Amino acid sequence: MGLFDFFKKKSVEETVEVEVLYPSSWENGVPPIKVVTVEVLQPTPGQAIDIVLPSRDTLETETETETETETETETETETETETEDASQKLDSGLTKTKKTWSERWNSFMANFRSVDEDFFDDLEETLIGADVGAQTAIQLTEELRDEVKLKNAKNKQEISKVIVDKLVELYRSQGIDEDASMHFAEQGPTVILLVGVNGVGKTTTIGKLSAYYKNAGKKVVLAAADTFRAGATEQLVAWGERNDVPVVTGAAKADPASVVFDGVKTAIDTEADILFVDTAGRLQNNVNLMQELAKMKRVITRELPNEPQEVLLALDATTGQNAVQQAKLFKDSTDVTGIILTKLDGTAKGGIILPIRNELHLPVKWVGLGEKVTDIQPFEANDFAKSLFGSLLTE
Numbered sequence: 001m002g003l004f005d006f007f008k009k010k011s012v013e014e015t016v017e018v019e020v021l022y023p024s025s026w027e028n029g030v031p032p033i034k035v036v037t038v039e040v041l042q043p044t045p046g047q048a049i050d051i052v053l054p055s056r057d058t059l060e061t062e063t064e065t066e067t068e069t070e071t072e073t074e075t076e077t078e079t080e081t082e083t084e085d086a087s088q089k090l091d092s093g094l095t096k097t098k099k100t101w102s103e104r105w106n107s108f109m110a111n112f113r114s115v116d117e118d119f120f121d122d123l124e125e126t127l128i129g130a131d132v133g134a135q136t137a138i139q140l141t142e143e144l145r146d147e148v149k150l151k152n153a154k155n156k157q158e159i160s161k162v163i164v165d166k167l168v169e170l171y172r173s174q175g176i177d178e179d180a181s182m183h184f185a186e187q188g189p190t191v192i193l194l195v196g197v198n199g200v201g202k203t204t205t206i207g208k209l210s211a212y213y214k215n216a217g218k219k220v221v222l223a224a225a226d227t228f229r230a231g232a233t234e235q236l237v238a239w240g241e242r243n244d245v246p247v248v249t250g251a252a253k254a255d256p257a258s259v260v261f262d263g264v265k266t267a268i269d270t271e272a273d274i275l276f277v278d279t280a281g282r283l284q285n286n287v288n289l290m291q292e293l294a295k296m297k298r299v300i301t302r303e304l305p306n307e308p309q310e311v312l313l314a315l316d317a318t319t320g321q322n323a324v325q326q327a328k329l330f331k332d333s334t335d336v337t338g339i340i341l342t343k344l345d346g347t348a349k350g351g352i353i354l355p356i357r358n359e360l361h362l363p364v365k366w367v368g369l370g371e372k373v374t375d376i377q378p379f380e381a382n383d384f385a386k387s388l389f390g391s392l393l394t395e
């Protein structure tokens, strides 16, 4: 019986069943009708009665058990992200970038009339606006001009597909000569240095990576070589405690190279597999910063001639093109072996990964997708491109 029928009916029953409908939770055109039992207090027409409806949450949980497809999506939002697999985490980490991409894409496509010069100009502008970098945008547009398939494409969907396929291909092909793997010493400890300007996420990344490698069965040691910033050592010590890994520290303003030296000694003496070195993001000036890094490297190499295997540059994705400038600065003065692009979850500028790879020829090895210890992933160009552009094709 519907609610209206119920009111018309002069019921003398104690309770009556009514169907309630929550328009907001319609799924696939099917209204989620739910039957609730209503207690009749005053079965007099026109008189107000209280109907306690089940909350929307209850309705959704119950509906989940009824339909299989809903079960999957609902469970994702309810259970903590721990159960998310890697691609879901990447997908949700890239939400902001994807949203901007699809907005730009939709407005670009909305303006589409025919594949002419204006079309290519608009495409170039759209790509630049999406932070893929001018060089990449021009290269891509040029290649598309010659693309026969594009000229033969008959409708918006086909055109969209040709372009997006090209973008995915660009990500994939850039990675072909790129060594995005992490390198480890054949014997003895591997030293991994984290460098980058202040606030980009070096210390947090060490926290995440030390948990990652500890879980993989490696013995990890940390060295708190940022003796410059007050609180930096404590921050790393906190990560060490959280992950149950030892942290080698020095006094405030102590020579960072001496902390590195102690770290290397500890790693050797305790037969650790990996020593992560946390460095300062800011010294008196950039020259000092680079000199300090060079000194740390010398100290490491003196003890372990093949180390450091990795000098990872952390870049904050939210800074967009600025990150590319920072990378150039570091690349010129340090032997950076790879990039960690942090805070992708906090930005719509995820497209920045293209110019970093395209213009700097440095492999992106990891992506940071949040502040939690598990919010880090090895960078996979294919997965990244699919996550970024896949939705454009289905819209």
Ligand SMILES: Nc1nc2c(ncn2[C@@H]2O[C@H](COP(=O)(O)OP(=O)(O)OP(=O)(O)O)[C@@H](O)[C@H]2O)c(=O)[nH]1
Pocket: 196, 197, 198, 199, 200, 201, 202, 203, 204, 205, 226, 229, 232, 279, 280, 281, 282, 314, 342, 343, 344, 345, 346, 367, 368, 369, 370, 371, 375
């Ligand atoms: N949302 C988000 N926040 C992050 C990520 N990585 C780091 N952060 C946050 O960024 C801030 C700075 O991180 P730190 O690890 O202290 O940065 P740092 O490079 O060590 O900074 P300095 O020691 O000052 O040079 C902290 O609030 C982190 O929680 C990430 O992937 N996503």
Ligand SMILES: [Mg+2]
Pocket: 202, 203, 204, 226, 232, 278, 279
């Ligand atoms: Mg730090």
